[in-house]
Amino acid sequence: MINWDGPSVRHILSLSGGKDSTALAIHLRDRVPNMEYIFHDTGKELPDTVAYIERLESYLGQRVIRTTTRQGFDDILRTKGGVLPSGRRRWCTDYLKLKPFEAYIGDEPCINYVGIRADEDRVGYISHKPNIRAVFPFRDDGIDYAGVVRILTDSGLGMPPYTEWGRTRSGCFFCFYQQKIEWVRLKQHYPKLFEEAKAYEKPNRVNGQVFYWTDEPLDQLERPERMAAIEENWERTQERKRARRTQRPLVDVLGGLETEPTPRDGCMICQL
Template structure:
């Protein structure tokens, strides 16, 4: 009779606030927890710095997982067809695939950072040996609770939030808002240029795929950038006008509560 394999406990990090807070929250609660990070090679430098700070807090190395195929390798097999909301091959092949390869067929409990105030869907493995659990949801921890965990640990919110980015993941993530593309241009112009270089005729039919519904060349035009920033400021004013509807903890603590479910893939952003 074959021996039963021990159950592995794995927390997959994205470099975002929720998975980082969950790693802090679960420290010392589960023995032999494994922390992993799926590095696509296209992450923001801010994200990598944040992961290193978390390692220092945990006193434990975060394992970097990857596949032999890079983003550019996969892009060539796709004929230059960039990923999009309808073609999320980047998440499937560069995040979920290395996650499942790392676990293999061993029984595993996968800790997922979905908060109690969220109702999200996205890529979660459906392999029968992987059981997802949701400690924040089970323990009633919401956005304000996540922020408190990060502040108490001395990490704070991810550094990219300081310049207006709302998500972790690749610097050219197609789920970015227009204002986030503008901020990328302003704070990491070299990465904006790298993203823009991907918007070129593909070798199959010559079609140009863009990251968003307009080209980055259009977005970076000074008048268009000014328009996007103006629209963003107007939207902020409308949100301020609704402040009386915000939770008391947000008003007292100055927290920017997420007002609606975020688009995107859980394994990239949580």
């Protein structure tokens, strides 16, 4: 039987470079003095994400440990015969996030602090290893999306810099869970990374089939007329959302109710 209050229990917060895990690190900085902060660097992160982690290190006054493995994305892709990960083949999450996380912890008792908010109806990644216990401070403390934004603002860190140009998630720059508009923004803000993502779309060695990051090839998505159509469609969607917000009940408006602009899906350990 593990004594979860004992001195031998490790306290670990896994950071993604996203707003929630960053806000949780700030929220717990003075509450859990022996916290270990870790970051699973895939080597395919946005420069914005890496810079945000470094700013957080300065705020915490503590190094965030990188759990980078010997095998990077390209190494594992070769073992997969060039078959890209997708929503049905999430080997990137398994090999570059989950396995490094559990390898770092080993068999020692550990409390894993998870940044799922009070306004979210999801579970997130929960290890089945008996020595790892997940806790949810934001849920316990009633902290929702507005509370997370407030924590980041008050700390001076603010929201992750990639949100300024329209990206909604942390994780690899070629994440297959990206929206079409996020691919367009990547092309506009990091054209070299877009080209790198596009170069992965080639016949694999298993059956010669070409796999794509999204439901259309990036060399088609990047055509000016296609990008313009995606942006136009995105803007219409935003207008509908703004219209719905103006129709909220008066009690919500007076109460300052705020919700996350884009509900999240995908690899939970990547985007908290």
